[in-house]
Amino acid sequence: MKTALNHTKIFIGDTVANGSVQAVLACVVAHLETAHISCVIFANVNLGGRQLDCIVLTETRALVIEAKGYRRRLRGGPNGPWQVQIAGGEWKGTRNAYLQARDAALALRDAMRAFATDEPPYPTAALVFEPHVPEGSELSGDFKVAILNLDELPTELEKAGPGGWPLARWLAFAQHHRLIAVTDVAAACDPALAKAEELLTSYRKGFVRTYGPLTVDILSSSWKADTGSMDSEEVTRRITLGADACLLGPSGCGKSATAYCAAIAFAQRDGIPIAIAAKNFSGSMKVMLDDEVQQIVDAQARDVIASAQSLNRPLLLAIDGFNECSENQRVDLLRRAAAFGRRYEALIVITSQTSLSRADLLRLDVYTVAPPSSNLKTAIATQAAAGQPLSASAAELLTVVDSCLEARLVGQLGASKAGHASRFDLFDMFVRSRLGELSALGISRLAAIAGWMTERITFSMSIRDLDRTATGGSPPTITASLVTNRLLSIRGDRVSFSHDLFLDAYSAEAVIRVAANDATAVVLALADPIHERRREFILGAINDPVLLERVLAELADAELIDACLAGRCGRRAREWAEVVAERVFEILAEEIASARLTLSGAGMWSVGFEHSTIAWTKQQRAFVHALPARVAAGSYLDKIIELAGHMDRRLVTERSRLRDEASEKKIALRSEAFGAAYVSQHGEAPGLTHISSRLHAGLVPWHREEALGSMLLERLRRTDLSLGQVYFLLALFRRNGVFDSAAATVIGELLDRYWTGAPYHFKLDLMDSAGWCGRADDAERQTLIDRIEALPNEPHIFLSTTVVEALQHLGALEDSADEYKDVVLREVADCLAAPQDPDACARAYSVYSACMDHPYSNAYCAIFNDLAPSERATMLSMAARGVSDSAAFVAPLIVEIAALPNRQVTLVLDRFLTPPGPDSFNLSEAIEVFALAHLAFGQNQLPLHVTEPAEATANTATLGACGRILYWMNRTDLSLAERTTNSASAQAFLEADRAGLTVNCLRLVERIRIEGWTQSAGLPPPVQSIASLVPMAAIALAKRALNNPDLLNGYFKFYNDHDRLNDLIYAVGIVGRLGTTADIAFLRDYVGDVSLGRPAIEAIREIEERSVDGSYERSASPSWG
Template sequence: MENKTIVVEIKGSHLPISGTVNGDWQMQLPNGEKKVIGNYYNQTLNAKHIVKDMITTVKGADTGYPESLLLFQPFLPLGSAIPESDFKVAIKNLNNVKSLNEFKATSGFDFTSWNKFIVQQNLQKVKNSEELFNQDLRSIELHLSRYTANYTRNYEHELQQFVDVELAVGSQTLSSNQFNDLLIAPDNLIISGETGCGKSLLAKKIGNDVINQGGIPIYLEAKYFERLLGPMIDIEVGLLEYKSSRELFKDAISSGRLIYLIIDGYNECDTDLRGQLVRCLLALLRRYLVKIIIVGQERYEELSPLRGQSIMVNKPSDEIKQKIAGQFCDQDTLNALLPLLQSVSSGIEANVIGNLSKFDISEKSRFSRFDLFIRSRLNGSNKSIEILNELAHFLAQKLAFSLSAREADILLSENNLHGNDFEKVVKSGVIKVYGNNVSFAHEEFLNTYIADNIVRKSNNEVNKIISSLSEPKNKKRDFMIIGAIEDLTILHEVLEWTIDYKIIVSCIKKDCGSFAFHWATNKMETLLISISTEIEGIIFQVTGDSMFNIITDPQSLLSWTNQQMAFVIAAKILLQDGYYFEEAIGLINKMDLKIMQATTDLAETIKQRKQSIFSDLFSCVYMSFGRKEIPALTTIVSDIHSSLPFNQIRNHEQIFEYIKSYLSENQTVGYGAFYFIMAFVRYKPHAHILFPYLLDYTAEKSTILPYHFRLEIFDRLPHCWQTEQERLALIDNLNLLSSSNPFTNSSIFEALQALGATEKDELEYQSQAIEEVKRVLNEPDNPQEWTIAYGIYFNQIDHPYGSAYSYAINTLTEEDSKLFYLLALRGANKDMFMPSLICRTENYNFDEYGAILKKWTIIPEKLGTAPQEDVNLLYLSHIMLGRIKSDLISRLNTYSNPWQKTLCATSELLYWVNRPDLEKQELEIKGKDVISYLLDGFSEYSFDAIYQVMHTINYLQFEGKTFIPIERKLPELMLTLARKAIKFASRQKSIYNWHKPNEVVSHAIYKLGTIGNLTDVLLLKNLINDSELGTDAVAAIITLQG
């Protein structure tokens, strides 16, 4: 090391940093804002120059420049963008530095010279690295270590039951053990998932992960938030033996450790306080380097300012459920419980099953399992059960999750229930007391005793139970109510009444107990026989209609009761979970035989080619096209095929094994059966089982395939091959295909693209695309070339060789690129590609940008064939005009039609809301006329016009733009319009003509639940028994009451 001098600048950061060789650097904060920091590159370089000058002074001669190293400890945060190492400054991560041998020696400065340097600079020798830290810092580290140890100890018992869960992050599926990368990333996190999927345990476990990464966790439950965040944090950190939140934050900053604030159960926070909670969090982010992690049942709109990455906690797989239950029983018992575990959908149910493994609960309803579990916790105390019933009844009436301690005291006193019994319930863990609040420890416990209370108070009167089941507020617990009925005569009467497919699904999944299971399976078997009978009797009619050339004769179809149709819908749901798969294939095979016979019969009648007739018949029986009078099997197959995403198939492996077995046992597979199978086997690796069939279908057979079957085949091709030989075989087949139908040819080309067969052609096409761009740039004053420029722009997206056009545009010089986009903007048409171009060109600061946008601000008399795109363009044009602070002359009084006038008012208000130079008070003054029209004129379109703004903004996520919705700056306006929409429900109209009034009111109810307050509960309670809106109203009330 003698004669080698290295100047090391050590930096540490939890958050991404960015910058260049010159100018300030920036740190990206979790709230999306950027904080200016020093230029680390220049700091290192300056230190190098200073050391060089000092060495020269000591030596008395120029020894040359020392080496310099910018070292990040432990590593540069993900998402950072800084210069690469150069000959002036090397940039490395500490964990990548294994040796200093790569740094060159600087001659002339030996150990003797360094001793002289040390004396002159008055440097002090230390025994070890700890002496580099002062006493205060060592004390801080000790306090923080004690805090993190207390956190770990506080949740240690609960976390012993934690089992790894699956997380959906974008298109990826991760295990919770892979959470560390998400903690390192700069974004805040918003974690959501259904009840009972393990979110709360995950939230506490994340705290331990934070500690392991050197961070400081603070865990809070949102339902206890009361307007101020500081006191809430003070209480929590005080319980973990820290003086105050202020001290904790100060010490974390001093030690360079990042604080992670975990807010659990956001959905249980009083909705009246949610906006305040978000504001508190934003204020905290502005003041400190903090990462926020929100945990709740869904991603709520008001959380959008936190700019959090969405993470979904998936329902537990069978393997995870086994691990949960296996904590409470031995392997033999667990093996016996497997069928029961497969029938439940949540982690808490698996926990209950494991705890009750010593009992025979295989035939028990879900209600009975939870009731038995809770009774075992309470040692069978009847008084304790009475307390749970009364608390549940009280909360059901309030539509709330918690009550105050005072309310609980009054309730106990009124029912002669004693405090000692209540303490026993709390000690069991079924009820939680936190501060002044009392609640059930889990929502499923609450549902259990609401159901128990309903059945008890019915006094065995069937009509009362049916009435309770009909109430929207009980829709999420109806299977619990069914399971709580013990009198079989009454249970049978209630089941015979039901026309709710969700109850039928619950019965067949054994959630409602043994009797209900046998009742439902018997009914389903009868239904399947009836569907078979219907297939036998179908008569086909030739209509001559270009869309429906052949239909089923309505007179030949069976008439289904409401309950039977509920079973048809239930069958569709159950098929997705692996039920009745074999029976469905049997019915489809029967339908295939039916249409083959009909093909022969009709060919003799109407003298058309059999292939054309067969294709029409296939579409008739397996696709609904919105027709009302169709066979029951058509309803099932069509709905599954058109709306079944892969992640909704719960028992995918079980279904796949059945499909594999079916295909291996049957040499000939009908078109209908294969079409149905393709709905369940869509992607790699499972889709490979389809390869031999698809290869065959794309050979000579392709000319006789039904049209829609053929399109589905092309869609599966990219996912069915595994080896290069298989891929090339598919490509060879496709290259031999052609069709007179342009849609079929387009599908063939898209399949070839997906198989990578057009890459060479696209590369060869680049030169042509470049020439097209050059021609446009050579005639910038020619309006015809403007239109061509826009065509080239959207060719990137809507052309077979789109990548060639992207290459031609992206390789332009900065000056030519700017000119190209200006010409494209001038020649743009009103279509789906226009919004992306508007966003793309904002930053070019074209002089005529505003003038071009104003062409699209005129309200048409009616929307075109793509109405949503028309509205998106109208709203976006006004938004962008506001962002660039272009003048806008109001057209509000030029329209008399209420629809046009409302759209104009909403668009112009969007303009003012997105003006960056206006504060709220000035915004309200500038937008006074349009606000007045929307509120006081209260057109029937007012609420929906503003509601649709959020859909437009969510859709227009181009070029990283962030637009401001009206409700963010003017929540009072949105709130007032939502209330009026509910009060005057029958008057509501959508700006789109396909929405019904109740859909608009449903949106208003949702919005009121999101941004309203407790005073809105009274308005919503008027709707809780409405057959269409009641469920929405109940959900909003529960949200508002936390």
């Protein structure tokens, strides 16, 4: 129904066909009518060849409005082009909206001057974002153009202007320019906008109706990101506000439900989400989008997308189950998703169990879901059981399951007959409860389908292949029943399991059926990388106790043993594991009782253990490596604490024996012995040492159980604990406890009780724990601060730094941070007063590094970032000259210098072009500094003059050749022929590889972190892969390495077996990245390798992808970026 306008007259040059202009026009009219302000409005008019969105004209003011509907983050100012952040974090150039608004106002004034005889007043301009400026944008304007959210426009309309014309004159102006008078906002707008709004409203309602039921019962999970821990609601909030996201985690832990929640919240904010299942992708994004949209509304995807664009509605593409996409299609899917994001400035959300195979195509914020806690699993099961109390058997089964889906199944089943069940049993019982009399036939059919998919490494199959897998005795009604009961799903002509956990379970069933009671066949299947995610199901699927006993006797895998101890493989497997574990604890105690320390006086650890006389079997060693995960979950706590007490008493005895020798060798025996017993991961260390070190290094799955945390805190209150016992309890409490006021009190008491004379590593751990107590109440927090400040000064730099960091985290330094800015200003002024002085340069580096590592780092950052551009460039240049060879934070310093407008400043980095010494202090940063310096010189088009090391070796020659190639690869000002010619000698040197160092050097250079580089304004993404320059030679080098791993050598002095394995995995990746189908047979020889199997499968997948999309020509040519 139209509403007559009493105070407003609207004229248009043409109907408004843009949703943002429509929204601005509606806002202006509504406010002016309500405020009883007489005015004339021009919309979508052309003056002097320039289109103007909206002009609001009163007796005292002419306001020109440029309307924008951006939904992605923007950055820009009055000068130069603007940029909009597209999917994956990249920035794309876009028109400067500030200049558009300013020039529109000038165009109106020119038209006014041409129409009038007198000099017209200046119109004012506003840049209005509908509904608001995208969150996180960095925009700047000035007095000429106001930058506003739509809800701020009414306030702007109330302001007085520099002058205007009488309304009668504006009416004459409209007549002169042949503008069209319309009665209201609806008449001013293109009818297609109304139709688009109708379509999008219908689509949003249909989307919520389709996916809403999948989120009704969702309970909040815990997630981890680079910015810290958060709940599901925070993940959803970040996505709806514009964060491209990859939701990672194991199957059934709520990734999909969280993605759908975010998509629905996005729709409720007027966004348009489109959800697709990755397993249905067969090469065409259009087919998938059309199929999805047509199941919601009677329209094609292009209609919905076009409507969203016309109304400036943001788009979100949710891709569920990336890991379920056929392996030979995954990169293609990512490419098409990235193209969708770039073309439509759409948000991208992907769920996956595994990291994205080509994360460089889409740089997404990664959120990793934690395994559900006991409380969450209980809540999910209770909810699924319609609120009925869970039986004892159900509660026991919940300790076994690892996912939200399984917890829901426990609740649905009621678990009345599920006591001591394995994970496989849970799915088997569920399927049998659904299929009833058809269970036997249905399970056979599921196993056949899962076996077919596993053999082909795929997650879906065509209808035709489904028919071909049917046996003669399988009636057609079986498939229909599997679909009806939501065990299989059919979309288009593709068939898949309704959830990949069902695929895992029935792949395990297929293994057991094919093995036919052959224990060797089962053992081989457990070792096959193809079944990496299904091994628990395979073990749990074995019902025959004789077969199970034979398989368990061969078991020496720590992860599977952990699954047995946790009960995930069934009652019999758990009982077997518990018996073996008891024996392992006995051996651990025997080992501690006979442990003898030895003093070397050299190397990283000057105190170690003599070779143990205990004869460990391979299986028992695997149990030692499995125990940390069980201890982290709260099992065997008493036994571990008891062993720590035994170890501490043994250390007292050994220190007494070695006191005189340690004094002669100047070894701090108390600290070094404690480190050898609880921190070192040396192979000769006792089993308890390996358990302790893995717990403290975070090498076990993350589970947070607050009930366990409360119990641990009570244990820490005891006054009879030894140092090792406290060390264990603190490690476990950090994983499970709440660092509140109670924790602050206990940790303060531990400081009083143990600090004086405690070993170095113990002090580090205790002080680090103190720093976690920032959430304590003010009184307890201040008491803890007072206790820390009362401690004697620590001479060790790492320990004293940890003390300062703890005080910083507790808020002890906040009040004095602002006061410290005066000190920083004096330091900076002192440096700038003598830019060529070496001592001043060293101080400049100290100022720069203090921005990242100083108690008052915030003060340093504030001052440094506020420097004038020329002063900042001088400080950076001085810092580069003043930094020592072993200093930290050199890599970010190089990036900042390379991004300076004055390219010549980069010349100061020439010292970093020399290959680092093979015994460098910080190995990874030394390579990073070397490579980034070559990138900086290459991208800034500076001449390369490298000073050879004083003692040139094969190592430095090989890395130097990598550096020269890296430099020429990034000289994008030269032609391809010039770059190839200039790097030919370095390429030839690497290809010869006489010292077996090339593969290692290539890997070290390719793995450097370049995130900061790509985010720096003005720097293009660097070309980093040297192997892609010479694909055939790189493949030959990789195959030579894989065939002769013993010939591999490393650049750095302490090259070991772990490094060699990483080089071999990298070599497999080279073949996959650059090879052809002719190389697949070579890779298949490594599929069964325990360490190289999974990388080999991934490499085969990459080659198959290229065989589908025809990209061999691209991969076989030089990659200059």
